Amino acid sequence: MSSRRLGPAFFAAPTLDVARGxxxxxxxxxxxxxxxxxxxxxxxxPASHYVTRRRQGRVMAETHGRIYIYRSYGVxxxxxxxxxxxxxxxxxxxxxxxxxxxxxxxxxxxxxxxRALASGPGKLVEAMGISPRLDGRAVLDAFELLAPxxxxxxxxxxxxxxxxAKDLPWRFWARGSRFVSRRS
DNA sequence: TGGCCGATATGCT
DNA sequence: GCATATCGGCCAA
Numbered sequence: 001m002s003s004r005r006l007g008p009a010f011f012a013a014p015t016l017d018v019a020r021g022x023x024x025x026x027x028x029x030x031x032x033x034x035x036x037x038x039x040x041x042x043x044x045x046p047a048s049h050y051v052t053r054r055r056q057g058r059v060m061a062e063t064h065g066r067i068y069i070y071r072s073y074g075v076x077x078x079x080x081x082x083x084x085x086x087x088x089x090x091x092x093x094x095x096x097x098x099x100x101x102x103x104x105x106x107x108x109x110x111x112x113x114x115r116a117l118a119s120g121p122g123k124l125v126e127a128m129g130i131s132p133r134l135d136g137r138a139v140l141d142a143f144e145l146l147a148p149x150x151x152x153x154x155x156x157x158x159x160x161x162x163x164x165a166k167d168l169p170w171r172f173w174a175r176g177s178r179f180v181s182r183r184s
Numbered sequence: 185t186g187g188c189c190g191a192t193a194t195g196c197t
Numbered sequence: 198g199c200a201t202a203t204c205g206g207c208c209a210a
Contacts, residue, residue, distance in 0.1 A: 120193070
């Protein structure tokens, strides 16, 4: 059990490796947990906050293994983990398959369907009860991350909702999962 | 200091 | 599939 637990060194790796490696891991926060079924990698590409939000995005270059939370479209918050000890990077968590604390997630989201609880970056933050105040903290201070028990197939494709660098296949998801924010 | 622009979610057609 | 609410971050002036 504890052998599945990821350590801080996990985040030191290149961003694409971290992103791919996060798919299938279980994210634990408080009484709730979910399997990460979708995430996206950002580095110093034109769609990255390292470029478009220079001040906020600096954390992508200066840290790894830290929480980066930003506000999106006024009302939603999105959760990232910074990566790559030698370079610029962060991974945006986009969807979870809820596995623990479903009732609490339902209450927070105000709906029942498990597939709608955390199938989007803003949704998962709300469902898991993740506070924006966690911004800047060490990932493993606020979360527990458990590696998958069995290997799984990970697919990749273009990232969602961006207008620049649309061609980069830096979105990663668990093959066949019905809990992703959208189907390829 | 003003104006533009989203790494979105939701509801309606 | 499409419109739109909503507001912080950013940069030009």
